[in-house]
Amino acid sequence: MREGSLEAPVRHPVDWQNPDFYDEALLDAEMRRVFDVCHGCRRCFNLCDSFPRLFDLVDHAPSEELDTVESKDFVKVVDACTLCDMCFLTKCPYVPPHPFNLDFPHLMLRYRAVQARKHGVPFAVDQMTRTDRNGRVAGKVASLVNWATATGNRLTRRMMEKVADIDAAASLPKFQGRSFVARAADDPPAVNPVGPAAGRKAVFYATCFVNFSNPGIGQAAQSILAHNGVATDVAYPACCGMPQLEQGRIEQVVENAGLVARHFSRWIDQGYDVIALVPSCALMLKFEWLHLVPTDHPDRAAVERLSKATFDIAEYIVDIAQKEGLAPGLRPLEGGVTLHIACHARAQNMGQKAAEMLRLIPKDAEGGRMGPAELKVVERCSGHGGSWGVMKGNFETALKVGKPVASQAVKNAKHYLASECPLAGEHIRQGVERLDPAQAASLEQLHPVEIFARAYGL
Template sequence: MSREGNLEAPTRHALDWQNPDFYDEEKLNHELERVFDICHGCRRCVSLCNTFPTLFDLIDNNPTMEVEGVDKKDFMQVVDQCYMCDLCYMTKCPYTPPHQWNLDFPHTMLRAKAVKYKKGEVGFSEKLLASTDVHGQFAGIPIVVQTINAVNSTKIMRNVMEKTLGVDKDAWLPSFATEKFRHGAAKSEGFVVKDGAKTPGKVAIYSTCYVNYNEPGIGHDLLKVLAHNEIPYILVDKEQCCGMPKLELGDLDGVA
């Protein structure tokens, strides 16, 4: 018996990324076509991001006005628009597991990205930009960081970055911080732990690459809020990139 989805929390199945079939392009295209056809008949997620308008334009602008009329080479236009925020899966889609159609749109997009990466179709510039811990090392180095920030703001360098790295010359570019968040973070004042009704009364802080290398003020503001509320905290002992930039490229081995 079929059942309506989203009457309960969606069930997320583990990504079977170590199975050779996961990278089979023919099987991937079959799954993409299946998922896209379901989305075409629903269109509930059209307002969430540019992924769905891209898909529906490809369908509506071909003679058949069906998924079968879309060139499979154009499927990647849809995939490239997805940054796997999970909003469609968590809040909109009525066909997520336990529904019998077992639709997990973000996981399907991730699989397509992984196949693309496995085929060697991801360029050096994309890999470099995704290696945040590599270029983040420049943050906090006296003179060096000021020089890099100054050079990165020039029209000449922005034109070079656009041609070599694909970073639009008019796109906003975050500066490197003169001091990393982890180096300047104030220590907790040793407040007594007071457990809440649903949460423990202490916090472990993972600062993220952006806060640590680019916007440490966000982290310092958080510490002030915690101190004001007498909530003890610690910074995690070791920290590295969460892996999301590499995940968005489909570099599953790099994330694992």
């Protein structure tokens, strides 16, 4: 048998409705089968912390093989997986259609689903995943919540660490008093009637993070599209379910998928494109839901339509540039950019669209301002992994995994630090702060679309 597969990876649906999916003996047998292949290969040794933990278990076992590793220790491997999908998409030579049929992330998902059904999700983690409720409640007292969750507030953060297991040093998202949906309704940007993309219509899926924590990303994206003639609307029916997926709560993810897909059906019927503002959410709408929502589910057709209609924001701007051309007005910016390509952007198999977008900003040859030569792209995991990276016991590991990215940001010494994933961007900034506090203070951490809007003077 040849080493690895030459075909493109094929993702099989997650068979979560099958009773065998939750059979612990069958799960253990499958984990041993997969882990034995991983142990014999070890290509993923530097990808995340799951694989070093697995290889350490084997190397320290009496036989130095998997047969003497106790099943109870497998949880250490599972706990370190952030479901980034990079092993499946970029490293593993044994993914389907190879006969070994390895899908490491979905195996970790299965383990978590079994544990969630058997034991439930830990209370503190469960509360963190309720992003819609948290955003609505925290928005009403945003200044108080932001004060309490600031890393400089040693009293409240130590209490949170003790009660909720959230590391006192981990930066947490801030909340806004007015959501992106509310701001877009109250003050929509004027659409340029002669913009090159006039005639296009798009609706933003606000995402829980942009809607409740960073509306500026959405406002920047909406202003760029309006300047280019795109008529836009904004909607946010519910979270995409990624926080619940990380905890193995597949039924909740499927419920959210149906709700969101039904909500966007009326826009798709009217010819609107759907734009997700965070790559994790775009990945869920484009691909992940298709692996989870059963083919006989009443909302399956709506989920499939939404998948075909969805764009990542950078992908959409680049599409306009390639098909209609961009509206004039882009100007060089002072300083360069260190751009982190988020794992869930890479998992969309669309190329480095954020980098392509930023390369559209013209370069001032005399001033040496931002252009292609001043853009440094880093394509490696930040280590954050959503809610995983802020938990006590995980935060320091997350910084360790993301250290190569932070080191590149220090080395490049650019003015802007950008990541398509806002959580990853802030995590990288914290990594830079550990390595070079002065450099961290000089960096402006933004989403790539905010930098592009700034180049437009919006």
